Structure formats: structure tokens, C-alpha cells
Amino acid sequence: MNDLSERLYPSSGRTYWGVDLGGTKIEGVILSAPSPNAVLTRRRIDTESHYGYDHIVSQIVRLINLLKTETGLQPERIGFCTPGTIDPATNTMKNSNMTCINGQPFRDDLSKALGVPVALTNDANCFALSEATMGIVQDVVPDYRTVFGVILGTGVGGGIVFRGLDGQAIVQAGRQGIGGEWGHNSLEENGYACYCGKRGCNEQVISGPALQRYYLEQSGENRNLKEILERYHQRIDPVANATVERLLTYFGRAVSTIVNMLDPDAIILGGGVGNVDLLYTEGVERARKYVFNDNRLETLFLKPKLGDSAGVFGAALL
Numbered sequence: 001m002n003d004l005s006e007r008l009y010p011s012s013g014r015t016y017w018g019v020d021l022g023g024t025k026i027e028g029v030i031l032s033a034p035s036p037n038a039v040l041t042r043r044r045i046d047t048e049s050h051y052g053y054d055h056i057v058s059q060i061v062r063l064i065n066l067l068k069t070e071t072g073l074q075p076e077r078i079g080f081c082t083p084g085t086i087d088p089a090t091n092t093m094k095n096s097n098m099t100c101i102n103g104q105p106f107r108d109d110l111s112k113a114l115g116v117p118v119a120l121t122n123d124a125n126c127f128a129l130s131e132a133t134m135g136i137v138q139d140v141v142p143d144y145r146t147v148f149g150v151i152l153g154t155g156v157g158g159g160i161v162f163r164g165l166d167g168q169a170i171v172q173a174g175r176q177g178i179g180g181e182w183g184h185n186s187l188e189e190n191g192y193a194c195y196c197g198k199r200g201c202n203e204q205v206i207s208g209p210a211l212q213r214y215y216l217e218q219s220g221e222n223r224n225l226k227e228i229l230e231r232y233h234q235r236i237d238p239v240a241n242a243t244v245e246r247l248l249t250y251f252g253r254a255v256s257t258i259v260n261m262l263d264p265d266a267i268i269l270g271g272g273v274g275n276v277d278l279l280y281t282e283g284v285e286r287a288r289k290y291v292f293n294d295n296r297l298e299t300l301f302l303k304p305k306l307g308d309s310a311g312v313f314g315a316a317l318l
Helices: 003-008 053-071 106-114 123-134 136-140 208-219 225-234 238-262 282-288 307-317
Strands: 016-021 025-031 039-046 078-082 085-087 092-094 118-122 146-152 156-163 169-171 266-270 300-302
Touching (some): 016 307, 025 053, 039 053, 053 106, 078 106, 078 123, 078 307, 085 118, 106 118, 118 156, 123 136, 123 146, 123 156, 123 266, 123 307, 136 266, 136 300, 208 238, 225 238, 238 266, 238 282
Parallel strands (some): 016 078, 078 118, 146 266, 266 300
Antiparallel strands (some): 146 156
16 A cells, blocks of 8 residues: 555555546546545546547546556445446446447446456436435435436436435336436427437426527527526516426426336436526426325425536445
């Protein structure tokens, strides 16, 4: 061990290693405990995905070697937060917008390249896991039974976390590896075609790009979501009003399916669209109409605490 590892972490201790794989950056972290205050080190490097699958694997190896060199520590296992998920039937990746990893035995290749066991799940699952274990859920409802983490951003996704009998958080990836994939439920029957092959998915209605597309079609003007929201609050733009109303109405319908199916203690809203304050007031009111509970909605809707660290922290917790 070098001086840094001796100072930060005793030789008898355990460390938690996580990697968040993104389209442009790969981030690695080492934690000395399952806490956001226990970061020993974290590093980011470019993904360089345009060079292909083998290069992504080699970049991950490079990142882990940098973390080893910096701390003098060695991982026993490493968790990965990825776009897409493992198909249990084929042990290969699927549903990733980083298409070069689809169809590849990514988990096995990483384990072989790194020489340690690897755990892997998608970014929404990591988001839900980290917020349930060391984030906002611990502040508000630490005795939770079920938590659903929503990603509302460029895409729409979700992750389910259950609390086990021993108190440990359990990610529910499901038999087919698609547990929580709420973004691809059909919301608008004759809506826009989605890359998944269906039409009118949640992602094609209430994601950031979908809302901006709707505004452009109705107004002929290109505006980002922040501008649309500003114009909505200023009451100067009927198309902005219609766009926000569309978000609130369809959010209410979409999120009610989560409540009716899982009845979670809390739903955490992540991603850029998840920052829209109206979702926590008007959006929840819209959802109330569709929940099968005598017009009552007791589910807690929470803003995340960990920000863009949620993915890498969740990976470390795997």
C-alpha cells in the first residue's frame, strides 16, 4: 500500500469500487463505506466509443489501473452502471443506446479483462439503488419497502429497489432483465415511432427532446425546455402552456401505472425533466385521478440528493 491508502483506509478494511459508463465519459470511484461521504478517490476519462467495443473495454481497464495506482488498493469485485442491460437468456447486452456493446458478453469480457468478478446493471437501477441506500430515501423514509427511481431526461427509464428481510437493498432486474423499463410502456397509441419498435412510448411523449419536438411542431420555433418553462410561467406563450400541460397530463397517466403496479413508498424523479417543480405538485395531482385508491395518493415524490454521482455510487453498491 502507498501512503494515500494507508492514510485513508486501513489495510484490514473493505472498499467499494464502481464504474459509470457513459457515452462520452467513464467515471470510476472507490468508497471506503456505502456513504457519499466515504469517497477515497474518483476519476473520469473519455469513453471514445467511436473506436468500438474492444476500445471501450480497454478504456475501462485503463481507468481501473489509474485508480489502483493512485491508491495502492486492489478491488475484490467491481460494479458497473451501464446504458442497457444484460439479457439473462443470452448473457449479452441489449437495449443500449451505445449500440456497439449490444449483443456482446460485456460482463464476462470485463471480468476477464479486470481479473475480478463484475456486477452490472443499467443506469436507472443504479440511480434507484444509490438514492434508496445513501440518498434522499434514507432522509425521508428509511424504513421503505419499495422504491422506484425514474429517469426523465433525454430518455425515460426506471429502476425498482426492494428492501430485503435483512434490510439490504435489492435491485429488481427481473427474469428478462427489463424490470423497471417504464420508459417503453405505450402512452400514446398513434404517437411517434420509438427506436424500441413501438409507437408512443413514454420516452416519445414526456422526455426532454419529445417535449421540445412538440413545441417546435406547434409553434415553428426551436426552444429548449428551460425556455419553454420560462415562457409558461410568464404566461406569454400559448404553445408553451400547451407543452407544459401535455407534460403534466401524460406524466400523471404514466406515473399512475407505477403506483398501481408496485405501490412504492417513494418515487424519486431524476434527469433534467425531473427538475421541473410542477411535477411534484400539479403532476402528482394529475396522477391522483388515475390511481386505484379512492382518489388518494400517498406515494412520496422525492427530488434526488446525489445528483450526477448517483450512477457511480450505485455501481459501487452493487
